[in-house]
Amino acid sequence: MPPPSAHPGLPTLADSVRLAEDGVHLLDRRVFPFEHRWVHARTVEEVAVAIEDMVTQSSGPYFAVLWGMVLAAREAAQDDPGTARKRLRAAGERLIATRPTNDQPRKAVAWVLASVDAGGADVAAAALAGARAGDADYRRRSREMGRAGAALLPDRGRILTHCWGDLYLIGVVEAALEVGKRVSFVCTETRPYLQGARLTAETLAEMGVETTVVTDGMPASLLRAGEIDALVTASDRITMDGHVINKVGTLQLAVAAHTFGVPFHALCHAPDPHSATGADVPIEFRDGEEVLHALGRRSASERVRGWYPAFDVTEPRFVTTVVTDRGAFRPDRVHEYWSEGTAP
Structure with missing residues (x-):
């Protein structure tokens, strides 16, 4: 135990x-x-x-x-x-x-x-x-970043998210609730491990936040219909020029949000000073067999194969704000994070 x-x-x-x-x-x-x-x-x-x-x-x-x-x-x-x-x-x-x-x-x-x-x-x-x-x-x-992120959300915002950022998004939600904002969330399922449906949604529900789960193919329609006020995700890495590397599927959400005029706020403690641009970040490829299963059961024929890049890279033009523990930056100015002092 x-x-x-x-x-x-x-x-x-x-x-x-x-x-x-x-x-x-x-x-x-x-x-x-x-x-x-x-x-x-x-x-x-x-x-x-x-x-x-x-x-x-x-x-x-x-x-x-x-x-x-x-x-x-x-x-x-x-x-x-x-x-x-x-x-x-x-x-x-x-x-x-x-x-x-x-x-x-x-x-x-x-x-x-x-x-x-x-x-x-x-x-x-x-x-x-x-x-x-x-x-x-x-x-x-994470708490400091959460306060900076919560400040960007509308008082009754409906927030779309993808996958999960644990303490990242917990920090945002806690900070929003502390100042009286009544946010609700729409969580993608996040194939192939269904992290959004199982992990994100359950944690938000534990926090008493209204939570809806959608499949990975639904968000563009919701964005076009005006059902979403902001796209908010964590990030596995953000480069010095504002590229966002996160769970695969983030790119298509960011493009759809940009198309329909919905802001995309990407959370990270700090940009990575060792990564100048998206091409400098190694993308993990996992076994394609993982794509062919869901919750331990095979979901496709034995005659097909899967392909699984676990992350994708979103260009700065599709990102509205990079939210750090030192506040929010436009993606083209995120390098200024390091001009404000040495690494925390």
Whole structure:
């Protein structure tokens, strides 16, 4: 069994990866909300495989990487500090490679390595301190970004979203409710794992927000009919010139929103200073067999094959606003985020 939640009162997915003495416990998002099943990862390799197998997704891999690095530090605790640090760097590379499009795992690794480099001989203690700091930082930045995003929404806005941003969208919804805005959401199903129907919609319902689920093919008609006030998504990475990389399907929603005059606000803590433009971001391709199944059942003939780029790239011209923890930027000005100070 996982340890008790450190964040009681928040939606379930806001604390779905937990560290314990016996390893890392991950709520299995492949079966949520129908089952509350936890996967127990005892080693850093088991954490990496759980991420690759989609046990956790969205914000989940960030926290899984933090706690996975703690497991790696525990495993290396008997080594001399130099060897332990080398093993930790190798563990970090393995964890970053699990989801190459998203830049958050790299940030999680950086939190732990920086603490270990500054923490003296007790590598395990330093790794734990760094992971805890990275956890607190992510949650703080999500709240700040949420306030900036909520300010852009109309008082009674109907918001279309795609896939899920965990603490990203939780931060927006909490901030909107705090100032009295009565927002409602329309969630795409988000094939092939139905994250929108299962994860997004359930979490919004937990927060008491009116929520409607539509198939991935319906939003353009809703946008044309004037049923949507804003498109809001998280992002797995945003480049310095304002390209938005997010769950595949985001591009078609952004194009439709642009066509029908609906603003698209993309959420991220910060643009990635290592990615100048969309061509610099590696797009993860997953096994095409995943497209041919839904909720564990095959949904297409054995005679056909699937193709699954897990993310797509939306050009800045289709993006109205990039919302960060330092406020909102036009996509062509998002690089100014870094001119306001060093990395938080």
